Amino acid sequence: MSGDRQRMADWTAGAEAIVYQCCAACGGLQYFRRSFCAICGAPDPVERRASGEGTVYATSLVCRAATPETRAHVPYNIVLVDTAEGFRMMAHGDHDLAIGDRVTARFAPFAGRLVPYFERKK
Amino acid sequence: MSFITGVGLTAFGKHEGSSSLDLMSKAAELAIADAGLKRAEIDGILCGYSTVAPHIMLATVFAEHFGIRPVYAHAVQVGGATGLAMTMLAHHLVEAGVVRHVLVVGGENRLTGQSRDASILALAQVGHPDYEVPLGPTIPAYYGLVASRYMHQYGVTQEDLAEFAVLMRRHALMHPGAQFHEAITVADVMTSKPVALPLKLLDCCPVSDGGAAFVVSREPTGEIGVRVRGCAQAHTHQHVTAAPALSELGAEIAVARAKANSGIAISDVRYAAVYDSFTITLAMLLEDLGLAARGEAASRVRSGHFSRDGAMPLNTHGGLLSYGHCGVGGAMAHLVETHLQMTGRAGNRQVRDASVALLHGDGGVLSSHVSMFLERVR
Numbered sequence: 001m002s003g004d005r006q007r008m009a010d011w012t013a014g015a016e017a018i019v020y021q022c023c024a025a026c027g028g029l030q031y032f033r034r035s036f037c038a039i040c041g042a043p044d045p046v047e048r049r050a051s052g053e054g055t056v057y058a059t060s061l062v063c064r065a066a067t068p069e070t071r072a073h074v075p076y077n078i079v080l081v082d083t084a085e086g087f088r089m090m091a092h093g094d095h096d097l098a099i100g101d102r103v104t105a106r107f108a109p110f111a112g113r114l115v116p117y118f119e120r121k122k
Numbered sequence: 123m124s125f126i127t128g129v130g131l132t133a134f135g136k137h138e139g140s141s142s143l144d145l146m147s148k149a150a151e152l153a154i155a156d157a158g159l160k161r162a163e164i165d166g167i168l169c170g171y172s173t174v175a176p177h178i179m180l181a182t183v184f185a186e187h188f189g190i191r192p193v194y195a196h197a198v199q200v201g202g203a204t205g206l207a208m209t210m211l212a213h214h215l216v217e218a219g220v221v222r223h224v225l226v227v228g229g230e231n232r233l234t235g236q237s238r239d240a241s242i243l244a245l246a247q248v249g250h251p252d253y254e255v256p257l258g259p260t261i262p263a264y265y266g267l268v269a270s271r272y273m274h275q276y277g278v279t280q281e282d283l284a285e286f287a288v289l290m291r292r293h294a295l296m297h298p299g300a301q302f303h304e305a306i307t308v309a310d311v312m313t314s315k316p317v318a319l320p321l322k323l324l325d326c327c328p329v330s331d332g333g334a335a336f337v338v339s340r341e342p343t344g345e346i347g348v349r350v351r352g353c354a355q356a357h358t359h360q361h362v363t364a365a366p367a368l369s370e371l372g373a374e375i376a377v378a379r380a381k382a383n384s385g386i387a388i389s390d391v392r393y394a395a396v397y398d399s400f401t402i403t404l405a406m407l408l409e410d411l412g413l414a415a416r417g418e419a420a421s422r423v424r425s426g427h428f429s430r431d432g433a434m435p436l437n438t439h440g441g442l443l444s445y446g447h448c449g450v451g452g453a454m455a456h457l458v459e460t461h462l463q464m465t466g467r468a469g470n471r472q473v474r475d476a477s478v479a480l481l482h483g484d485g486g487v488l489s490s491h492v493s494m495f496l497e498r499v500r
Contacts, residue, residue: 066242
């Protein structure tokens, strides 16, 4: 990153957290980490930890995987979740999740790392 | 102005022992002969990529191998939209007077040159390396996500999607070069192995070996001219996580631009060649392009609208779903078939009237789009 701000650890770095960025200039949100805001170009968006709450936007149950590591987990449900904070993310989830379900995240091992895993909100 | 003056297409399926360059050469030779030209008259080369034999200068490698010293050459990479993106570029190069005859070529031994796992892995890399790929998605999973949402929003069923696989297979049965020669039913699609639900094996295009090529020229070289009337692109995102709402996808934007710069309306179109990597891709694109109303594409398949003798014949060679998919050459086969139809050379697949055609290609996960209108002129 170009700025001095400390990068917050998240699941892509092995921590049990979902992190997103918020632009101080335009208020835009982004999930894919960058050193600038992709909406207005302002530098150093602020990193925030997401609550893990959200709503299921789409699902696909993977039954055919392409590596020995991922094949060990077949079938696994890939989901897109619209988070309470307002950004969309890809994750794993319960097999019976339906579009529109309110969900909450935990973290689960997958192919040698931790990935976000959504369950229906109790 | 620019014209598609020649086309070449190999059979798709297994070409044991053929390299990507072999398949590109074979298709190129057919296209140049079809245009009535000699190798030496080709002064521009645009080629796609090969996942089996990646190279940073594939067009130059091909030019040397094939025996051409072009004044203009490079590769183009836009995933499944590459073939039409190259055609669009060739059109502009010819119109600008940079070259006279551009050879557009794609070919790959994707089936026999590497394992199916290797193909699936290579293609999954269109996903985000940090935020998507570690979750183990595959290309069918990216499209499975899109399918689940589209089905939810517009009330489309898995049986609806299966209709597109059945139609493409029925068309492929009429083409000796197609990878598949056995008829299938909606029930076959429904009971085929789950890949990335809601998509099953027969909802997915196969991996193939094959090659396709065409020549784009300043003037027609034969009696019937196939003219590029207009074309346009749209690129809305790369990763499915960052895709816009279903109502703002790139196909609608690209075709609106192409309609504006060609002056052609959908009601003028007599033949459609639409990218069909998965049944959902075809269903969505037909509706995005305005060839069917939202949620209505499947019922138009059932009523015969998109059949060879229907009002809007579609992918009469069998498309990616049943002619096959060898990478860049896969969607180029759509243009080859369109050219045969427009020039009255499609034999037992010939449609009544292919005077105006709409072609559409999609790369990534509905990320990159190219729409193109071709018109027959005498």
